[in-house]
Amino acid sequence: MTAAAPATACPAWPDRPADAAIRAVLEALRPLLGARLSTGQAVRDQHGHDESSHPSQPPDAVAFAETTEEVAAIVRACAAHRVPVIAFGTGTALEGQVTAVHGGVCIDLSPMNAILEVRPEDMDVTVQAGVTRKQLNAHLRDTGLFFPIDPGADASLGGMAATRASGTNAVRYGTMREAVLALTVVTASGEIVRTARRARKSSAGYDLTRLFVGSEGTLGVITEVTLRLHGIPERILAAVCPFPNLRAAVDTVIETIQSGVPIARIELLDPDQVRAVNAYSKTDHAVAPTLFLEFHGSETHTREQVEMVEALAAEHGAEGFRWAASLEDRNRLWQARHDAHYAGLAMRPGAKGVSSDVCVPISRLADCIEETQRDLAASPATTTLVGHVGDGNFHVQFVFDPDNAEEIAEAKRLNQRIVERALAMDGTCTGEHGVGLGKKAYLAVEHGAEGLALMRAVKQALDPLGIMNPGKMVG
Amino acid sequence: MTAAAPATACPAWPDRPADAAIRAVLEALRPLLGARLSTGQAVRDQHGHDESSHPSQPPDAVAFAETTEEVAAIVRACAAHRVPVIAFGTGTALEGQVTAVHGGVCIDLSPMNAILEVRPEDMDVTVQAGVTRKQLNAHLRDTGLFFPIDPGADASLGGMAATRASGTNAVRYGTMREAVLALTVVTASGEIVRTARRARKSSAGYDLTRLFVGSEGTLGVITEVTLRLHGIPERILAAVCPFPNLRAAVDTVIETIQSGVPIARIELLDPDQVRAVNAYSKTDHAVAPTLFLEFHGSETHTREQVEMVEALAAEHGAEGFRWAASLEDRNRLWQARHDAHYAGLAMRPGAKGVSSDVCVPISRLADCIEETQRDLAASPATTTLVGHVGDGNFHVQFVFDPDNAEEIAEAKRLNQRIVERALAMDGTCTGEHGVGLGKKAYLAVEHGAEGLALMRAVKQALDPLGIMNPGKMVG
Structure with missing residues (x-):
């Protein structure tokens, strides 16, 4: 055998x-x-x-x-x-x-790809864990509902729950933490547990749902996911807006969030990332610090949001929005954004990529990105920067030759500086990618020895044999 | 001694x-x-x-x-x-x-009543656990921010986190599950743990914050709470609307939620509750199934929401909204709602009250309330019904003579039927009051033996001596 x-x-x-x-x-x-x-x-x-x-x-x-x-x-x-x-x-x-x-x-779990029940009246759905987000949205097309969470990849919903994933819509619709109503989980002893009922809120005991969301398969295997859905807005408007400098773009984001505009998406791309996207996705965006934005709402409410954010952008020297209103144009715009990871990799054929994923309180975002940019400017590393900046989350992608030890070491050094900077700003080492192997070393710094000890106690209690995805996260 | x-x-x-x-x-x-x-x-x-x-x-x-x-x-x-x-x-x-x-x-923890840091730029605040929700909102008055979660009582924020509390605003702003960004917790061994950083999202390990939110002091003692705040809306409009029957009121709620109107508050009172409120709070609301509503937003967006909900209410036979626009009028309106519990008790001097707290998927709400009303109509028990119906959550308050065994038994019988009905509808035995002693018996039914076993494993791991609020919830 x-x-x-x-x-x-x-x-x-x-x-x-x-x-x-x-x-x-x-x-x-x-x-x-x-x-x-x-x-x-x-x-x-x-x-x-x-x-x-x-x-x-x-x-x-x-x-x-x-x-x-x-x-x-x-x-x-x-x-x-x-x-x-x-x-x-x-x-x-x-x-x-x-x-x-x-x-x-x-x-x-990919054979577990059945959409078990859509309940339009409750605006929720139960799927098997192997259903992907795009499959779900294609299935929902005629219901007037959609599932907003969109990491770049067409990931499975079980995997997204396990990683506490998010994406471009999280600034308005939340992450998998908010989206998951209940899970069916197989525990480490092979028992089947449903973590919650479908009620929108409950005070009935420990929050097993949130305990398994983000646990990366280390406490059990997620086999079914019940998710909140949202009504497709009456009006969706997407726009691209270049800025004279990065600070101007980030300050526009910060003020947008602080003003309470319920913006659906607000994404930052640095000039290197715009260049990579243009090459990979055959777009022609101006090579500048750029925001990709999307507004959801009724006709009048959307217009109101747009006016407010356009005014903020203008105050920071932006020349104006380039609009994508039709579904086709919007899809092209966001596909380019979702391809940012692959666009970065395509800059250097044969190269590998590694992405930082820090998330900081919004008031520290401009400082965090500017200090990071100074590091990157002083380094020979090939990088792009892209971010879910409305959440305070951004990624630096390092594109390196996997056979070049110097390049690998430089990427590691810069990545470590980014994480340490974010932690010093009361941020997290990972906003949405999870811990896996790559962020294990930072858990003790982020949560303290006592916090990590609590996590290990939970792991030990729920997986006493240590068989669930061993060696990851707290293992 | x-x-x-x-x-x-x-x-x-x-x-x-x-x-x-x-x-x-x-x-x-x-x-x-x-x-x-x-x-x-x-x-x-x-x-x-x-x-x-x-x-x-x-x-x-x-x-x-x-x-x-x-x-x-x-x-x-x-x-x-x-x-x-x-x-x-x-x-x-x-x-x-x-x-x-x-x-x-x-x-x-009441001496721990310091508001440690308000961060308007991040729209968050850190308080000691003994700070009450009203104290916090009084302190925030000049910042343009507010904390929305409002159980009837002026509870402490540590207690609200421990119970996973919510209230009238949860339909729009969520419960303590969503409001808490991080906690400082003293564990069962006396270690001090901060459960998370202030980043708005994170995938860095198990969700310790959500594990302690709702744990009712059985895993540790919450000593500090970091909370999300929200901008005070440009426009706030409150209204009262009587309906010809309960079904009409509840169907208006269901359609409001399904239409995606971001209503801030939508509360149901049955005629008995309206009568009790009128007597206790010196109000003169028509004695009928009644919705108390509140709309938050910009001037135009609020108007848009009002038009939509007024139209839905009219379709269900409502004669129109009675408005409360000034701060004083709104405060009077909501104080009467918050006093509903005390108003119910005041119907029978010397009586005691016990309140059901089920929460069901919104599509089942009308059935759940109607079937419950049939039970109540057929019983001699003194009751009122009030609910955070936008969440699918409602309370029947039983007002009984504590020395009358028959009355107590009847309240218990009806309460049990309400819980069983809600569980059969995929709901929860408690939407916001928690488990404590009163709901212990229902945890195994709601979560199954396997789910309860997981909770007990967590309890055993984090409190091996069993000293943290023993005998409650899973104990």
Whole structure:
């Protein structure tokens, strides 16, 4: 059996399960899953990495699950033999969350792609974890409702819940923290738990939903997600606005937020990012610090919001908005924004990318970005900067030659400075990408030894065998 | 030492701390707290109950804490001798959350009433846990900001966080789940933990903030709260609107929510509640199923919302809104609503009240209320009905003679039917009052044995000695 041999990619991990344990799990699961349990090298390799530059570490086997009960059976088999369990959605994480650093069984949830129930009257929906955000929105098209949260990738909703993902709409509609009403979760002992009822609020006990949102598969496997939906606004207007300098753009954002305008999207791109987007997405935006904006509301309310933000932008020297009102134009605009990550990578063929993800209180955002820009200007590193600035969240993408140790070291040095700067400003090391492997080292700084100890106590209580996505986050 | 004698009110609890343990704690704390450590019967009696009808159970001593460090010292002393710790804010809970069912030391946080820092640019504030919501809003008056969450009572913000409280504004501004950005918490071992940074979003580890919000002092003591604030709207309009029947009122609410109008408040009172309010608050509202509404926004946006909701109300037979536009008129209107609980009690001098608190998906709200009304109409019980109906949350207040066993039994029977009905509709047994003693029995039904087991595992992990508000919620 191929999977019985330890994966050669990670011989250094001392606590891989014994070959016999893996074999026993495979034997237990084969009757249940048949061909949906794979130990082929190609399938394992596919499941050993995400979109980050963290080295691939394939699992020993991949189980393609179709139901919550199957996930429960897989987890129970793994628990019986102390074999790690890694949940996998679309593999679009950015901090190494799905790498099998301790080997084990990867549960691929992509076959769980059913939209179980749309309830237009309650403006909510229940989906299996493998449904992607674009699939959901395509399905909702005729209901007058939409699901707003949009990380760049077409990620699975289970994965988005697990990472506490957000995206460009979070400034108005919140993140997965706010969007998830309830989850179905398979615990580390293979029990099936529904974390909450569908009531919009509840004071009935500990907030299990929020405990699993953002837990990155380290406490259990999310198999179903109940999500809040929103009405498609009567009017949607998108615009692009270049600014004379970065400070002017960021100050416009800060004042927009402080003025209480319920702006739906307000995204910053630095000139390098605009150049990369123009090249990759065949757009012709002026190469300048630029805001991409979107306004949602009734006809009159949207106009009112636009007037207010245009006035703020003008005060900061902007020459005016370039509008995208039709669905087609708006889609082109936002596709270019969503492709920013890939556009950055495309600047240097063969290069790898790593992205910072800090988020700071809005009053510190301009300082944080300006100080960061001074670092970047003084460095030979190839970078772009893009951000969900309405939330105080921005990304510097480092594009580097993966064979050049100097470039890697320089990216790490700059990244570390960005994180330390954000933490000093009462910010977080990760606004939306999660911890995975890449941010583990910062958790103790961000939460203190006592905060991290609490997290570890929760992990120990809910996963006493340490089999749920081991080696990640607090592991 | 008075406190050394077991409180006579609760001889049945087998696991009270030994007298020697209480004595040791008091001896350890006396040098720190001096006169702020009280064992006087009057003070203990004051701290043995909340505003519910759960029988008073006084603690062995009351410690008035002035700093987080003092709270930590008190908890460490209690942990050393396995003595229960009960946090106390204003004593306005409704499910017996502060009763000392296992004896122990009550920490009164009311001396911790400092507003530590208002940050208008970030629209947030950090307060000590004893600050009340009205105190905060009075302090904010000149900043253009306000804190929206308003349970009827002028509760402490620490207590509101601990109970995951909400109130009339939750339909637009969310509950304490959304309002709390970060907490300072003293853990069961006496460590001080800050649960999060001030960034508006983060994916950095488990959501400790949401874990403590709603934990009712069973995982630790909340000593500081960082809260989101909101800009005071340019225009605020409040209105009262009577309806020909309850269904018409509730259907207007449901359609308002489904139409996406960002209504700030939409509250239902049944005719009995209107009658009680008129008598208690000297108002002259028509005795009918009635909505109290409030609209927030710019001049034009508010007008737009009003037009839409007026049209919906008219379709359901309402004759029109009676407006309260001035601050004084609005305050009078909402004070009457906030006094609904006391107004209900005042219907029968000497009576006690107990309030149901279910919350259901909005599509089920009309059915849930109508079926409940049929129960009430067929019963001799004295009741009023009032609700945060925009959230799907409503309260039936039972006003009963505490010496009449039949009346008590009837209230319990009806209350149980309401909870079971709500749970069958995928709702929750408590939208905002919390579990305390009163809802313990329903947790297993609402969350299943597996869900409750997860909660108990968390409790065991974070409070292995079982000293934090024992006997409540999952205890």
